[in-house]
Amino acid sequence: MERIKYKNWFDGECEQVTNQKNQAYKRMQQRNHTQGAVEEYCEVRRKEKRLHKKKKREYDKQELIELEHLRSSNEIRAFYQKLNKSRKDFQPRSTLxxxxxxxxxxxxxxxxxxxxxxxxxxxxxxxxxxxxxxxxxxxxxxxxxEEPVLTIKEVEQAIKKLKNKKAPGMDLITAELVKFAGPEYAKHLISS
Incomplete structure (x- = not known):
């Protein structure tokens, strides 16, 4: 079974520009992303994008002209077949x-x-x-x-979850010091 090609706008010119972009990408990788190679790749990629957008716009415009011609010439069956083929990927948005x-x-x-x-x-x-x-x-x-009441167990669990080797807070006390202080410090935290 032959695969259906939906990119009818993708012609030889598009393929050539895409190949140029792929080659520029390979050169950029081979040159370890030097500034000149990156700029060359970006320029070729912009050129590719511009051409692809232009070709797609031209293709869509031609499709609309053909649809209008089919509608005006009373070829209703052909009109709806072409319309349904072009709307295959369209997902209507319902606002409820x-x-x-x-x-x-x-x-x-x-x-x-x-x-x-x-x-x-x-x-x-x-x-x-x-x-x-x-x-x-x-x-x-x-x-x-209403202030929540903390238990010593909750404070000790929170102290255990502290990560080591992190910058101290505004009080300049590191997590390692709080962990080393033990359960007496947890009681002090609750009473203060």
Missing amino acids: CRDKEGTILSSDEAILERWAQYFEELLNSNASEQVEGMTIDWNQGNFEA
């Missing part, structure tokens, strides 16, 4: 949203209206929230944090 009750909204106007409603509720809510041990009353700006 759910309303408060869970019903799926598909029209653009309904989706925009739902987003406006969502942000209106989010930005203008009067309720206070409970977030990870912190009570936040957004309207009055009161932030009350």
